[in-house]
Amino acid sequence: MGNSSSMLTQYDIEEVQEHCNHAFSQQEIVSLYNRFCQLDRSSGGFVSADEFMSVPEFAVNPLAQRLLRMVDGLNFKEFVAFLSAFSPRTTPRQKIEFIFKVYDLDCNGKATFDDILSILRDLTGSFMSEQQRQKVLAHVFEEAGYSPDSSLGLSDFIKIFGNSELKMEVEVPID
Template sequence: MGNTSSMLTQYDIEEVQQHCKNAFTQQEIVSLYQRFCQLDRNNCGFIPSDEFLSIPEFAVNPLSQSLLRMLDGLNFKEFVAFLSAFSPRATLHHKIEFIFKVYDTDCNGKVTFHDMLRALRDLSGPFMSEQQREDVLTQVLEEAGYAKDSSLVLSDFMKILGNSGLKMEVEVPVD
């Protein structure tokens, strides 16, 4: 599986499927492998961040810089694990863990007001002033029972987003 020019064996497929907690079917894993090979233009077994930026939908994503931090240098198994958060079969817990990692830009296991403000800035662009962003975020935190100076951990995110009806899914085209 290290060399993208080789084909996936049944063992590889099952290993990847187990690694991604069965978020994808075997057919979907084969399709993802084909896409991975297309993105791995240097045939080195991983995808550098500049390859992700060549995908138009990714390049225009307002959170692309945060996502690049998570994506840079992934091998195939890690690539599928990353994408598994977007599977309809992924648990809500898995999806919230993913969102937490996007916000936790310094990877210290905590999300601060400034981490959330940075993400909101990326998402809202010029459509909100900095003061509007701060006001909205302060209100959301207060409604969830947190202060502006709180550092949120994963369990806090679970509490806040656990009943949100979060829908974060993409369909993997299968031949």
């Protein structure tokens, strides 16, 4: 499984299923493996940031640069674990944990007002002024019971998003 030119065994498939908490069926894992091999142009068993950027949908995502820090150098098992956040079989809590990792820019276990504001800049671009972004975010923080000086941890994200219906799903085409 380390070399992308090898074939997946039944054991490999079951190991990957276990690693991603059964977010994907065996057929989906085989399809994901085929896609992984296409992305791994160097056949090194890892997908680089440049290889991820070759996917048009990924490249145009306003959060692509932030996601790259999470995906650069993933092997197949890690690749599937990353994608599992987008599986319909993933729990809302697992999706929230993924979202938190995107917002925790410095990986210190906290998302600050400035961390979230930075992502809001990426998402809104020139459609909002800096003053509008700050005002909107301050209002969101206030509505959730926090101040702009607050640092939000994973438990805060769970509290805020816990009752939300998160639509983070991607269908895996079966080859």
